[in-house]
Amino acid sequence: MNSENTNNEKENPLFSDQEIINKINLHFVTYKTNYGDTTLKAINEYYNIENCPNYLFLHSNMELFYRNLEVDAPKERFEQILNYAKEASQQITIKKAKEDYLKDTSDVTKLKQLIDVLKKQGVTNNAYYIEQYAKKLGPASFDDYQTVLYILEAGPTINRIAYNKAFTNRTIIDSIFKKESSQKRGLILNVIANNTMTNAIKTICLADAQNTANFYKNQWKNNEYNGQKIYNEKMLFYYNAVKDTANYFEIATNHYDKYYMSIEIDSVRRLKLLEKTNSALRFKPGWKAKSFPNGLNEAAWNFYSSGTRNQKRLLKAVKWSKRAIQLDPNANNYDTLAHLFYSLKNFRRAIKAQEIAINIAKTNGLSTKDYSESLMKMKSKTL
DSSP states (O other): OOSOOOOOOOOOGGGGOHHHHHHHHHHOOOOOOOTTOGGGHHHHHHTTOOOSSOEEEEOTTSOEEEEEOOTTOOHHHHHHHHHHHHHHTTSOOHHHHHHHHHHOTTOHHHHHHHHHHHHHTTOOOOHHHHHHHHHTSOGGGGGOHHHHHHHHHTOOOTTSHHHHHHTSOHHHHHHHHHHSOHHHHHHHHHHHHHHHHHHHHHHTOHHHHHHHHHHHHGGGTTOHHHHHHHHHHHHHHHHHHTTOHHHHHHHHHHHHIIIIITSOHHHHHHHHHHHHHOGGGGGSSSOOTTHHHHHHHHHHHHHHHTTOOOHHHHHHHHHHHHHHHHHOOOHHHHHHHHHHHHHTTOHHHHHHHHHHHHHHHHHTTOOOHHHHHHHHHHHHTOO
């Protein structure tokens, strides 16, 4: 399996406070769920929701108008959050901003209003709108620091008009990446890269995928090894997303052997220990200890889920899966190994690995539903 299954959400004590309950019910209808709720998948993706727990305030049409991550906020602060949400509910919505813009697409003020509303609600895939915005600006606009910053924050597609115009004044670009906070710089780089890759996958555009991969690679100009590694991984992400198994298999086979299997197990374990004792290491650029088992498990799962029956490829994936287990013997990693054994028709070993996955999940207080369903299918040979 390629994603961790956690059901560890704790009830916020504020939701047992009758005064808070009354205030919430006075203005809102509540809906409590967990991150694994499939009905919320589209909302999670569109509004770029990566953290859970999360307070989301939506209109009845599921349009987000306010969000807040302060899940441990004290009562007084939470009451402020409710007031902010109430005020936000009266402000212009994304739907209304879009309608206003579409009435007259030549109105740059309405276009900027739409982009502002989208950005405020955490929608970062605004490459199309920022492209239209950049087309409406004169050359002098790109000598203005705030205008260039505004365009970059909206996430222009690499090598399109907005992106190229924003980068015409290198003095401003250099200033932005020196003056702005590391958090903002990171956000800019991520939205630009994510929007370009999203477009690459949507339109099956190899050039956009390569532009994204090179964009990441260029962040490692002083480290060719890491630069090539990140380039490969972005291209693998693209090939897997567009179901280009031929290219995925070819690159993955060499990539994971070189960058993951060649690393000594003890080296990864030492890194894991260092990260535990020195929290600063977890925030430095580079690959963290967890990325090695996670990367190997993901690649192994992708080989399985591709549906390949090529034994050489499946056995390669088994090696990666076993290494992932050595580095992190969690339920997901055993689940992947079990599925690979099943594809190889080694049903006895598949069942054994799946039973281990279930036991680990139980020990850690995680849901075993998916694992148990897979086990039943393995036993009946109907997976």
